[in-house]
Amino acid sequence: MGNLFIYYVTKVFQSLVYTLTLYYLILSLFGLYRRKENKNYVPSKKxxxxxxxxxxxxxxxxxxxxxxxxxxxxxxxxxxxxxxxxxxxxxxxxxxxxxxxxxxxxxxxxxxxxxxxxxxxxxxxxxxxxxxxxxxxxxxxxxxxxxxxxxxxxxxxxxxxxxxxxxxxxxxxxxxxxxxxxxxxxxxxxxxxxxxxxxxxxxxxxxxxxxxxxxxxxxxxxxxxxxxxxxxxxxxxxxxxxxxxxxxxxxxxxxxxxxxxxxxxxxxxxxxxxxxxxxxxxxxxxxxxxxxxxxxxxxxxxAQPFMTLLLAISLCITTLQSFQNASESFHFGFIQVFGMFQFLLTPFLLIQDKKFTKKFFAILVLYSTNVIIMPLVINAFGEKQYLIIAGMYLLFNVACILLTLVTMGKDSAWAFFRYLLYSIYTLTWVPITVQGILNRNNKEWSHTKHVRQIGIYDV
Incomplete structure (x- = not known):
């Protein structure tokens, strides 16, 4: 009875988080285009x-x-x-x-x-x-x-x-x-x-x-x-x-x-x-x-801080469930495809404002296939072959970086490597959010010191 109660509570919790996540996912899709604007450039406001x-x-x-x-x-x-x-x-x-x-x-x-x-x-x-x-x-x-x-x-x-x-x-x-x-x-x-x-x-x-x-x-x-x-x-x-x-x-x-x-x-x-x-x-x-x-x-x-924590908890539960149900190919395959979609949505949006090039995006598409390749590697070598699996994953990353270097140059290779670290930056939001919630009544303002001079013509 107790296990059944936990099961249903978990399902309700996950459904709530998935609904909120889906809301923001659908919202983001409306950023793929720009409505035509009739701008009024006659100076009038002071x-x-x-x-x-x-x-x-x-x-x-x-x-x-x-x-x-x-x-x-x-x-x-x-x-x-x-x-x-x-x-x-x-x-x-x-x-x-x-x-x-x-x-x-x-x-x-x-x-x-x-x-x-x-x-x-x-x-x-x-x-x-x-x-x-x-x-x-x-x-x-x-x-x-x-x-x-x-x-x-x-x-x-x-x-x-x-x-x-x-x-x-x-x-x-x-x-x-x-x-x-x-x-x-x-x-x-x-x-x-x-x-x-x-x-x-x-x-x-x-x-x-x-x-x-x-x-x-x-x-x-x-x-x-x-x-x-x-x-x-x-x-x-x-x-x-x-x-x-x-x-x-x-x-x-x-x-x-x-x-x-x-x-x-x-x-x-x-x-x-x-x-x-x-x-x-x-x-x-x-x-x-x-x-x-x-x-x-x-x-x-x-409510973003609290949603961040709910999402983190839900992801942990989902990850555990996916490992337990790895034999269920449809469920696991859906997670793989959805993971690729989420990984590529951000760079695809950035193409629209010319922050990323189409060549750079193509390499990210190639890299995203690791969510399909790595499970195949694990199945081929067995889950206990940790060193081999880690080595294959490292080799795949190095190959993508080298491909970027050869096809797009050093700056793009560095940008690609740093983009891979973006996931770490994203994960740091979880402990940061916990600290923020616990210290929400602390109104002490802290100043960020700036040490570089960059002019408008430099950007």
């Missing part, structure tokens, strides 16, 4: 371009330079830099390069969310009035058409618009490439997909614009570790949707090391968990009461 900076003397000048070279009338936008608790030359360098600098010193209320709230209050009280504020991190670089694209979307009626988050340094390390792949695929599979379906997009922390009147009405008030997510929830609860500007590109600097990446992502998960605890139920209530699918989709998004 923008306050706001940069929150803490000890960013190395990178602040390049960001300001990219903002000054916008394909938009100079009289319709101004650049503001918040020198937040800085102890270096950030304020001096920003002023020298033409930004309007506001220095803030508050050791109690530290962090980007507090800095922005402080700056918004000043913007509201200025004699010169702005239609919208655009938010950037100090390490960003901004494409010349950014404001033009934001203006077009806001003229279409969107009060909040998120731009495409790209990477400044995808080739620096396996971590930066993993970050880049993650952001590129999210832009296409989730942000563009949601835009195609008429859902609300998610604010990504930087590279977004907000209508000033909406900001005044709702209030920023987002001072947690993921203030962007908190504000997104407030917008959806108040009937607004975040628009998506796929051609308004912001280049962000990704952490170089696993340690820095771990700390940053742990902070994100702390913020996610905090926001989920405060907004998930509210969003579900709105979804049910108003039959609002936008709110339901947003609720699933904020």
């Amino acid at each position: 923008f306050a371009m706001i940069v929150a900076a803490h000890n960013e003397e190395v990178v602040i000048a390049n960001l300001i330079e990219s903002l000054q070279h916008q394909d938009y009338p100079k009289e319709l936008y101004d650049i503001f830099v918040i020198a937040d608790n800085c102890t270096d030359k950030t304020a001096e360098i920003a002023a020298k390069h033409g930004a309007k600098v506001f220095e803030r010193n508050n050791k109690e209320k530290r962090g980007k969310g507090y800095a922005l709230e402080w700056m918004f209050d000043k913007i509201f009280k200025m004699d010169k009035k702005y239609d919208a504020v655009a938010i950037f991190d100090a390490d960003n670089l901004v494409s010349p058409n950014f404001i033009k694209e934001m203006n077009s979307k806001m003229c279409d009626g969107y009060k909040v618009v998120q731009g495409y988050l790209d990477s400044k340094n995808p080739g620096d390390s396996w971590i930066t490439q993993s970050y880049s792949v993650s952001f590129w695929s999210s832009n296409r599979a989730f942000q563009l997909a949601r835009a195609n379906l008429g859902l609300s997009n998610q604010i990504g922390g930087t590279g977004f614009a907000v209508d000033v009147e909406v900001l005044k009405t709702l209030g920023w008030g987002a001072t947690c570790l993921t203030e962007d997510l908190e504000f997104t929830c407030k917008l959806v609860l108040n009937g607004e949707k975040v628009g998506w500007a796929h051609d308004a590109v912001v280049f962000d600097e990704k952490p170089l090391t696993l340690k820095d990446s771990w700390n940053q992502r742990k902070r994100w998960m702390q913020g996610f968990s905090d926001v989920a605890s405060r907004f998930f139920v509210k969003l579900i209530k709105k979804a049910v009461k108003d039959r609002n699918f936008v709110a339901f989709d947003c609720a699933l998004y904020v």
